[in-house]
Amino acid sequence: MNDSTAPRPDSVRLSLDDVHALARDTLLAAGLGAPHAAAIARSITRAQADECHSHGLYRLLGYVDSVRSGKVERQALPVLTRATPVVLRVDARRGFAPLAIETAVPALIEAAKTYGIAALAIHECYHFSALWADIEPAVEAGLAAWCFTVGQCCVAPSGGSAPLFGTNPIAFGWPGPAGRPFLFDFATSAAARGEVELKRRAGEPLPEGWAIGPDGAPTTDPATALAGALLPFGGHKGSALSLMVELIAGPLIGDVTSRQARALENGDAGPPLGGELFIAIDPAAFGGETLGRRLAEAEELFAQVKAQPGARLPSERRYAARARSADGVLVPAGLLAEIHALNR
Template sequence: MSDSAASATSAAVEPGMVRLSLAEVHALARDTLVGAGLGVPHAEAIARSIARAEADECHSHGLYRLIGYVASVRSGKAERTALPVLTRATSAVLRVDARRGFAPLAIETGVPALIEAARTYGIAALAIHDCYHFSALWADIEPAVEAGLAAWCFTVGQCCVAPAGGARPLLGTNPMAFGWPVPQGQPFIFDFATSAAARGEIELKRRAGATLPPGWAVGPEGAPTTDPASALAGALLPFGGHKGSALSMMVELIAGPLIGDLTSRQALAAENGDGGPPLGGELFVAIDPAVFGTESLASRLAEGEALFAAAREQPGVRLPGERRYAARARSGNGVLVPATLYAELKALGRPA
């Protein structure tokens, strides 16, 4: 994208922000990655992931992530051109070897086969192995849910979270996602880290000079902190105390040793400190609701719709995903990006 194009799209926005179309977001991401030396198939897949995140105002997984992606390309940590390989452990258990590449292309390789297997056998699982994961899980499972499947997804995040009662990093941010299909309209999908906040949110607050809410983190000495830099040097905390801590350990187990991949501690030991995504795996499970129940599928899905409608009747209730879908509807007019980040990314795309 040319600077003149950016000027045109950034007109009439508040100071300190640039307005980019989603096509410009995609082009900026792709061109930055290709300029850093990443192969085009990977760059295109990551650009699609980043554009989806920006469209849904999920900024912690949007353009900001390019900084880490480029760092891992230039440091040699991530494979630049190796393409993921899909195999089958059984008819309904699929594997994608990402070959130490970034996750988005591996996910795009495996999820269509997961959908086909779940429709054929009623339930299927997909393990992504040996990948560098930096994207949002809602985007990973959305194609399966839009295909009419109930789906789960888990991955081990960066090792920066203390278990409940502790003060030293032991666990990853360990996000999990679930999606439920709806007959019409947008599916019900939630996606959250098992830490009080995703590490990317802490990074964005540090960049913005903002403070953290109490209860999100402890500093290097184990004392509670609201300073993002101190939190990044110390440890994030799980959400919900012992409940979030237990869920985080569950994710460690099923996205690590269950599928034969790394725990967050093992991923940390393999890190080179470039600030990019951690090495690890990702587990998907998809179920076709049509194979269950004695009542028709339509009547069972209608029960889900009735549940959602009853929740919306209560003032103040917002269902998971509704904020993102509202942002997606607005993003046709472009998305706002901090001017400082835009300038940083434009510089990042120049040859090192």
């Protein structure tokens, strides 16, 4: 059994409505504008429902830190423009990303459905959410979609010893039947920084190969890792993918790299400034008369993966968690106490 479903003495069960209300009310109490607070609450609730704990209620601590530090614009609303009919831009105006994403993704879907392919660049945003949630609406609309963003500058290049890249996640989605698309979202580092933070909070060691300390030596201590650098997954392959994300979510769209973002940081526990790139393609653009057959072929491929003992599709665990969460989610009591303390 997944240990997140079993009652524990150090956990509290909350309904998803409770999670949403707690997130929204905490952000409002910190002084964040209502549209932003509502969008972030929706993002946090989705992550908590899918048992993505590193992007759920735990993220409230960093969101509130950034609001209180004055780094983030509390009230500024994102502005959507079109560079061309298929290239969309959103100026997030140094606000948090979720509201900018909710503002722009419907226009991305419309453009991709109309012209077959479209791209969306979100600028000057503080991104702190999970990428799978950013692209899921586009994939549910029948599009294949990618998303990229830089992260906190804490990852050394393969063979290096000092932070240069962000965790630089990549997400991809493919439309599936019955509202269950194929989706994956992973950092190009061996683990997301949030996972390392959760290990530190729990007093647990890191697996070998996740990180190095400030001296460049391998470490399994989360605090030492956070003072040193995380490592890319897969050695030079993950490092190359991370550099690709730096380029296409930074210079390509006219935004900052992870290193440049670090120079703008104020030391709070919130997200860095950066950009986000979406690409969406309508499979129907390659011949609508064969669309059904092509989608069926993709489903056959998925079935063949699942038919192999021990194999699973990346999305399956998330959907199972989502179904369980209809009865509520378990939140560590210590984390809940920290969040409640924010409101005092």
